[in-house]
Amino acid sequence: MRLLTEIGLVFTRQTTLSLRSPAWIIIGLVQPVLYLALFGPLLGAVAEVASFPAGDSWQVFVPGLLVMQSLFSAAFVGFGVIAEQRNGVLERMRVTPVSRLALLLGRVFRDILVLLAQSLVLLAAAFAFGLRAPVPGMLIGLGLIVLLGTGVSSLSYALALRLGDENALAPIVNSVTMPVLLLSGVLLPLSFAPAWLSGIASVNPFLYVVEATREAFLSDYTAQALMLGTAVAAGFAALGLFAGTRAFQRQVT
Amino acid sequence: MTYSEPQSPGTGIPMLATEGLKREFHTRNGTVKAVLGIDMTVHPGEIVGLLGPNGAGKTTMMRMLTTLLAPTGGQARIVGHDLRSDPAGVRGRVGYVAQASGVDPACTVEEELVHQARLHGLPLRRARARTADLVDSLDLEGLTSRRTGELSGGQRRRLEVAIGLVHDPPLVFLDEPTTGLDPQSRSNLWNHVRRLRDTLGTTVLLTTHYMDEADALCDRVLIVDHGAIVSEGRPSDLKHEVGGDVVRIEAPGDAERARSLLACHQDELPGVSLVERADDTVRILARDGERIMVDLLRVLVDGGVHASGVNVSRPTLEDVFLDITGRSLRDTAPLTASAPGV
Ligand SMILES: Nc1ncnc2c1ncn2[C@@H]1O[C@H](COP(=O)(O)OP(=O)(O)OP(=O)(O)O)[C@@H](O)[C@H]1O
Ligand SMILES: [Mg+2]
Numbered sequence: 001m002r003l004l005t006e007i008g009l010v011f012t013r014q015t016t017l018s019l020r021s022p023a024w025i026i027i028g029l030v031q032p033v034l035y036l037a038l039f040g041p042l043l044g045a046v047a048e049v050a051s052f053p054a055g056d057s058w059q060v061f062v063p064g065l066l067v068m069q070s071l072f073s074a075a076f077v078g079f080g081v082i083a084e085q086r087n088g089v090l091e092r093m094r095v096t097p098v099s100r101l102a103l104l105l106g107r108v109f110r111d112i113l114v115l116l117a118q119s120l121v122l123l124a125a126a127f128a129f130g131l132r133a134p135v136p137g138m139l140i141g142l143g144l145i146v147l148l149g150t151g152v153s154s155l156s157y158a159l160a161l162r163l164g165d166e167n168a169l170a171p172i173v174n175s176v177t178m179p180v181l182l183l184s185g186v187l188l189p190l191s192f193a194p195a196w197l198s199g200i201a202s203v204n205p206f207l208y209v210v211e212a213t214r215e216a217f218l219s220d221y222t223a224q225a226l227m228l229g230t231a232v233a234a235g236f237a238a239l240g241l242f243a244g245t246r247a248f249q250r251q252v253t
Numbered sequence: 254m255t256y257s258e259p260q261s262p263g264t265g266i267p268m269l270a271t272e273g274l275k276r277e278f279h280t281r282n283g284t285v286k287a288v289l290g291i292d293m294t295v296h297p298g299e300i301v302g303l304l305g306p307n308g309a310g311k312t313t314m315m316r317m318l319t320t321l322l323a324p325t326g327g328q329a330r331i332v333g334h335d336l337r338s339d340p341a342g343v344r345g346r347v348g349y350v351a352q353a354s355g356v357d358p359a360c361t362v363e364e365e366l367v368h369q370a371r372l373h374g375l376p377l378r379r380a381r382a383r384t385a386d387l388v389d390s391l392d393l394e395g396l397t398s399r400r401t402g403e404l405s406g407g408q409r410r411r412l413e414v415a416i417g418l419v420h421d422p423p424l425v426f427l428d429e430p431t432t433g434l435d436p437q438s439r440s441n442l443w444n445h446v447r448r449l450r451d452t453l454g455t456t457v458l459l460t461t462h463y464m465d466e467a468d469a470l471c472d473r474v475l476i477v478d479h480g481a482i483v484s485e486g487r488p489s490d491l492k493h494e495v496g497g498d499v500v501r502i503e504a505p506g507d508a509e510r511a512r513s514l515l516a517c518h519q520d521e522l523p524g525v526s527l528v529e530r531a532d533d534t535v536r537i538l539a540r541d542g543e544r545i546m547v548d549l550l551r552v553l554v555d556g557g558v559h560a561s562g563v564n565v566s567r568p569t570l571e572d573v574f575l576d577i578t579g580r581s582l583r584d585t586a587p588l589t590a591s592a593p594g595v
Pocket of ligand 1: 280286305306307308310311312313314352
């Protein structure tokens, strides 16, 4: 009960502050719509190729975009906490008895709220472009995105608190998100990939989430890929929360 | 309400007790021993000042005592809770005003105060009431809906102090609370701290560079230098220990020569125990300053040094500090004379 109140406190403050400088949220909304508009039309031709996965090009492309959005939206949240660390606000919160998990979860929930808003905009835009997918499938997809976003944003906080410096965080985040994205089959399905490349990609949790979301969009709710992707996303979220809580707990050593 | 003398050491359960509390930092250029192993005790209702120059280790001590920084050695018990095994128990019972800012520029004064109170577990209604109290007593009226990024430095400092006090903690750590405040705000804050102690019995540990602050506010002063407590006592006792008077002779441009002249003739000057220089001032400790002044000036005149001003005073805490560390508080460089090797 106390924990919920505390999460609520942190969440409310973080959300209020985000709304006061909404530039990041707006950029996050515009980016996937640009991808849809500028990249989506190219896919029609690619979808004719034999090794293209089942479903029409939108059913393949939009799940990937959702995952990409959750990666980019959540990977950079650590910058905010570095600013809070720098101006002493975080320290001031850490001398209160508030639970360290609440310090993390209040922030993560704010990030999830932002991510869900962005995802809904993306789905609405995709519908306008021609995506047709079942509502339960899209809801499952959003659930997977929430798990993934939870993991990514927690890890971003953990890394940010450990590094304590934007200039150290930026190159790491950039150099991690880029291969993760390419190796998740977001832009082009990995069914195109040569064996060595799909071998490397098989250790990328994002790949499984993308594939699971695609199954959900095809309303194949019992597909093995969907089960596997859900388990991977849940495990990833748990790992992130563990690392993130540890980072908020840690005294400077 | 009147205040009775702080409990003498050894009676009652201390608010704060440390044993060999120590902190080292490992940096690229080697190990910095910021706090060497501090033993200290603070009793309920005491106002204790940590006095020391830049880099003495004051902030490091406070950050350890507030659970923000893990000690590399030693123990502490704070408000009945063990610092190492029960940091969460310590957190709810202390207030901390850090040396550097702790407010979000995009939040308003009221939001910050209410939020901090809520994080400490106060229900909304009480959080609002406490906010109103503190806004009133720390002169923040009319600023409550202002974003903190739009406050003046002194206004922001008062807000930061209010944030640290918002949950009425029994023990408060104030790291240079009055830095950046105008004289009126300073004395207002002093009054506020005294009132806290007198009405609620709040215990206060504060750091300061200002001698007058330590003198006016603290029941007891711990003088810290290079990570260790080098002296401790009531301000009046410490000043008494310096003994005698302090004579200051101004000799712009010629002070070093004045110092060496007086040092050479020290055996002809009865009761003079120390001669040293800081900038254009030669400082002399003497048993009877009034009487020795004539002799001091005679030595200088004979040596052809022109003194532009002479002043005799009772020792201040500044003199106590100089005496103990060989350095002045403001100027951390060693003095020319009698600086113990550091
Ligand atoms: N994070 C850190 N890493 C390395 N060294 C540090 C760190 N923090 C403090 N120090 C060093 O520890 C020593 C004590 O610093 P501290 O901030 O405690 O001094 P202080 O007494 O508060 O000084 P001031 O009056 O300037 O505030 C200094 O030499 C400082 O450089
Ligand atoms: Mg300091």
